Amino acid sequence: MVGGMDTGDGVLDALDCGVALLDDACRIVFWNTWLARRSGISGEDAHGRTLTDLFGDAAAPALVEAVQQAAGQGMASVLSNQLHRSVLPLTRSSDGEPLEQSAAVRPVRGSRRGVLLQINDVSAVVRRERHLRQTQAAVHLRNRAIEASSQGILIVDAAQPDMPIIYTNPAFTEITGFTPDEVMGQNCRFLQAGDSDQPGLAEIRAAIAERREGMAVIRNFRKDGTAFWNELMVAPVFDTRGQLTHYVGIQRDITLRRDAEEARDAAFAEARAANERLQREQAFTNAVLRTVGALVAVVDRRGRIVSFNRACEKVTGLAEADAVGTGLGDLIPDAAVASRFRLDQQGGLAEGSSVTTGLRAANGTTRIVRWTVTTLRDREGVATHLICTGIDVTERDRATALLRAEREILEMVARADPLAAVGDRICRAIEEQMPGRRAAMLRLVGDALHHLAAPSLPADYVTAADGVVIGGNVGSCGPAAFTGHPVFSADVQTDANWIDFRDAAVAAGFSACWSMPVLSQAEGVLGTFAIYGAEPGLPDDASVEVMQRAARLAAIAIERHQSAERIRHLALYDQLTGLANRSLLSDRLQAALVYSRRHKTAVALLFIDLDGFKPINDRYGHDAGDAVLATVGRRLKAVLREVDTAARIGGDEFVVLAEEVATRADAERIADKIxxxxxxxxxxxGEDLAVGASIGLAFHPDDSNTGDGLLTIADNAMYAAKAGGKNRWSWRLPGG
Structure with a gap:
């Protein structure tokens, strides 16, 4: 009993909540153990004090007011934690965390009035409520995320037969065009539109059968019938008992990506083709590199040689096989400069820098070389090698000019420029390399040499020397072409080979002539170069090298020209007779008609069919027939003018195009000759094979203005000649 109130101390102390009794003046008369532990204030310290005395402003005003109302007016109150999170500054004794509280305030009626204050720890309830709210928020957020996802999401019921669709999100509708109402209850296979043998479907089916996740790319069809590529992932959903309940399907429309991948694959294919072209060009570059006059050495990070071109071999006397693995700096007398040809030391040569050094030559001398350095890097950008390009400074200008000329000449060859123009450029390149000398390029045709280019030679001398038959004592070019070896005449006035050409050479101001043969890949002679000088003498090594390089360029140009000519001849000429074929005849006929109309001239067309040819073929065979056709071809070329075109258009049929004829009588005279x-x-x-000819004639512009018309009229006239007894010509049409 405290102040007239029965406290029941033992019972109240055993409660798992806070209990305090306050008198009518709101002073504490009882403070149970639960409150003492959680407030840190003992019952003795609390006794006789108000809540404001104990806690000051930390006591919730609403609580203080409720206590006062209960004491003075007998009103009961309940303070919820939702409105008043902490009515008193109480903490959990276990970890010191603030308590979530609710409070009940009731008036006490007895001999004296008072107040009962009950404080409950609602932290667990609050936590459950908070967890529930968070869970509800998370579910709501996930639902919003599914609805807002740009990926199509559908859910099927795995517990029902055929796994019907029970949910689709808006992105599914956007991708497929199907609304939820249109797909609910259906199996997903309707999206395949019958295309059920796709490779990707096997993976999806296997994943479903094995109750695992699976992913594949399949082709689906939209509502409008258009196909799209679907990157589909399926995932099983299990309940808390481990029972399979649903499958979730997540689809992405990757049509644009597939298109991009196909474009990428096409680009890769193009890149591979470009790489192959690059490799071919590289092979060509390597071949050229072996012939260039510049020194090219490639060294690794420690300055060791990994590549050594022919020019380096020539200058140093070291074969590439012997040079590889040795230091490039070992060939440079100046040790301080030599150490700069490394990447693993400070002070090395920077990208694009140049340095002039000595270089020990094969004959024991030191050549002065100006090196330019290029850094080769790996994919990560780390420098791995130095490409060192060196030029003998004393011959730099000449080497640069020669390289430039070679490049220009190869470009001309690649463009299929006229052979004479290429020859002219090669001759001028030789003259640039050998000041004071004049060059000529001659081509071997049959067993005679003909000038292809001679830009600086007197025209009279070219005329006198052109067409000479090759042989052992025919100047310098004659024996060079005859033997396939260079012939250098130091003095034409004393060289016996020049006895027949000495006067012409002296008149032209020539005292020496050096000839270099132009050889094919098969070592056959294609022609020669003739290098004339006003002073007697033999070429030095540098001059010989220039001539050799010029000869190689000339060989490339001539052989390419010959290949082009062979292809052109095969395309335009009959291989048996050597006459024009139908294609070339058609081109020349059209050109002749255009010229005729422009210049008001006439054109005659003669259609020839051999009489008696078939019996020869039948009796003696095709070899005999071919011999007859080849002979007729030769005879046609022999009797026709240069302006005329003879063509074999098939079997034993020939056509002659006669241009610049004045009258029909001119055409008739040509027919008589044939x-x-x-x-x-x-x-x-041993057999004499006799054939005749039936010839039909047509005349432009009188008979026709078109090539086809002339051919038709001449063909019909040929049949008229056959009908008239053969071995004759006719203008008449059949029945005319």
Whole structure:
């Protein structure tokens, strides 16, 4: 009993909540153990004091007011933690964390009035409520995320037969065009539109059968029937008992990515083709590199040689095999400069820098070389090698000019410029390298040499020396072409090979002539170079090298030209007779008609069919027939003018295009010549094979203004000639 109030101290101290009794003046008369532990204030210290005395402003005003109302007016109150999180500054005894509290204030009626204050720890309840709210928020957020996802999401019921769709998000509708109502209850296979044998579907089916996640790219179809590429991931959903309940499907429309990948693959293919072209160009570059006059050495980070071109071999006397692995600096007399040809030391040569050094030569002398350095880097940008390009400074200008000329000449060859223009450029390049000398390029045609280019030679001398037959004592070029070896005449006035050309050479101001043969890849002679000088003498090594390089360039140019000519001849000429074929005839006929219209001239067309050719073929065979056709071809070329074109257009049919004829009588005279030429028997293996010719004539512009029209009229006239007894010509049409 405290102050007239029965406290029941033992019972109140055993409660798992806070209990305080306050008198009508709101002073504490009882403070149980629970409150003492959580407030840190003992019952003795609390006794006789108000809540404000104990806690000051930390006591919730609403609590203080509720206590006063209960004591003075007998009103009961409940303070919820939702409105008043902490009515008193109480903490958990276990960890000192503030308590979530609710408070009940009731008036006490007895001999004396008072107040009962009950404080409850609602932290656990609050935590459960907070967790529930957080869980609800998370579910709401996930639902919003699913709804807002740019990926199509659908859920199927795995517990029902055929796994019907039970949910689709808006992105599914945006991707496929199907609304939720249109797909609910259906199996997903309807999206495949019957295309059920796709490789990706096997993976999806396997994942479903094995109740695991799976991913594949499959082709689906939208509502409008258009196909799209779907990157589909399926994932199983299990309940708390481990039972499979659903499958979630997440789809991404990767059509644009697939298109980009296909474009990328096409780009890769193009890159591979470009790489192959690069490799071919590299091979060509390597071949050129072996011939250039510049020194090229590649060294690793420690300055050791890994590549050594032919120019380096020539200057140093070291074969590449012997040089590889040795230091480039070992060949440089100045040790301080030599150490700069390394990447693993400070003070090395920077990218693009140049340095002039000595270089020990094969003959024991030191050549002065100006090096330019290029750094080779790996994919990470780390410098791995130095490419050292050196030029003998004394011959730098000449070497630069020669390289430039070679590049220009190779470009001309690649462009298929006229052979004479290429030859002219090579001759001028030689003259630039050998001041005071004049160059000529001659091509071997049959067994005679003909000038292809001679830009600086007197025209009279070129005329006198052109067309000479090669042989052992025909100047310098004759024996060079005859033997395939260089012939250097130091003095034409004393060289016996020049006895027949000495006067012409002296008149032109030439005292020496050096000839270098131009050889094919098969070592056949294609032609020669002739280098003339006003003073007697033999070439030095540098001059010989220039001539050799010029000869190699000339060989490339001539062989390419020959290949082009062979291809052109195969395309435009009949291989048996050497006459024009139908294609070339058509081109020349059209050109002739254009010229005729422009210049008001006439054109005649003669259609020839051999009489008696088939019996020869049948009796003696095709070899005999081919011999007859080849002979007729030669005879046609022999009797026709240069302006005329003879063509074999098939079997034993020939056509002659006669341009610049004035009258029909001119065409008739040509026809008579052909009849006479064809009429002579052809001798074949002891047999005289006789054929004749039926010729039909057409005349432009009187008969027709078109090539096809002339051919038709001439063909019909040929049949008229056959009908009239063969071995004749005719203007008449059949029945005319």
């Amino acid at each position: 009849l006479a030429a064809v009429r002579d028997p052809v001798s074949w293996e």
